Amino acid sequence: MTLRFAVIGNPVAHSRSPQIHAAFGAQTGLAVDYTRLEAPLDAFLATARQFFADGGSGLSVTVPFKAEALAMAGSATLRAQLAGAANTLALRDGELLADNTDGIGLLRDLTENLGITLGGRRILLLGAGGASRGVIAPLLAEQPEALFIANRNGDRAAALAAHFADARVDGGGFEEIEGSWDLLINATSAGLSDSDLPLVPECFADDALAYEMVYGHETPFMTLARSLGARTVDGLGMLVEQAAEQFYLWRGVRPETAPVIAAVR
Ligand code: ATR
Numbered sequence: 001m002t003l004r005f006a007v008i009g010n011p012v013a014h015s016r017s018p019q020i021h022a023a024f025g026a027q028t029g030l031a032v033d034y035t036r037l038e039a040p041l042d043a044f045l046a047t048a049r050q051f052f053a054d055g056g057s058g059l060s061v062t063v064p065f066k067a068e069a070l071a072m073a074g075s076a077t078l079r080a081q082l083a084g085a086a087n088t089l090a091l092r093d094g095e096l097l098a099d100n101t102d103g104i105g106l107l108r109d110l111t112e113n114l115g116i117t118l119g120g121r122r123i124l125l126l127g128a129g130g131a132s133r134g135v136i137a138p139l140l141a142e143q144p145e146a147l148f149i150a151n152r153n154g155d156r157a158a159a160l161a162a163h164f165a166d167a168r169v170d171g172g173g174f175e176e177i178e179g180s181w182d183l184l185i186n187a188t189s190a191g192l193s194d195s196d197l198p199l200v201p202e203c204f205a206d207d208a209l210a211y212e213m214v215y216g217h218e219t220p221f222m223t224l225a226r227s228l229g230a231r232t233v234d235g236l237g238m239l240v241e242q243a244a245e246q247f248y249l250w251r252g253v254r255p256e257t258a259p260v261i262a263a264v265r
Pocket of ligand 1: 154
């Protein structure tokens with residue numbers, strides 16, 4: 001029997017996840033039925049419940065439903081609890097398990113695919129929503145020197161920083177960013193609307209890496225970073241890595257990511 005999976009979100013039409021999971025299936029020889037599922041903004045719960053009632057085995061969850069996905073599950077992994085959001089739902093012995101593979105996906109892309117060392121580095125994380133929150137604990141585990149969360153709404157960033165209660169972590173508005181940073185990660189959704197972020201050139205260290213979580217198009221953050229001489233990367237590698245971790249959770253097999261990243265790009 002072919003197990004059924006889907007990515008649930010709104011909007012979800014442009015998601016590359018079906019292509020990625022199909023590639024994992026072909027590579028591992030496991031049959032994959034993976035589709036897109038657009039849930040009405042006010043009906044995530046009913047849509048997800050129906051999917052599982054109809055025999056679905058797992059969901060990838062994307063914007064804006066990650067918090068609701070965590071709330072609906074009977075149990076959650078520690079990393080999903082720490083993130084306060086789930087990007088993965090899996091049916092286990094008749095009960096829904098929530099997981100979050102975004103953080104490990106970002107980490108694998110940075111350290112394994114891009115060869116970046118995070119220990120001792122200064123990380124500037126832009127945004128204080130779900131995408132940002134999900135990657136903070138995995139980043140801190142790599143022992144950076146400092147992590148500053150900057151957000152349009154500075155209070156929201158300060159509250160998120162306080163939540164982690166770690167001397168290396170602070171947060172505030174963009175105007176509160178001090179000094180230069182080795183790794184700048186854009187976890188805001190500004191790239192989706194092509195909005196500029198109020199970043200001064202001094203934020204970028206000489207050999208800075210600018211990581212944009214959005215994938216598929218050049219965002220103003222990437223354009224700015226490149227104009228200042230920074231190396232820029234989009235979120236496609238993170239997308240494939242988080243998907244590989246989902247595939248492992250669902251199927252017990254970890255696919256090779258490099259050929260899939262190359263194929264999707
Ligand atoms: P997600 O789960 O994608 O993080 P979210 O929780 O809605 O979604 O958070 C969106 C993030 O993008 C927030 O940090 C938001 O800033 P505010 O908290 O100040 O709203 C940020 N964001 C969205 N549009 C932005 C823009 N045009 N400029 C700067 N930040 C923006």
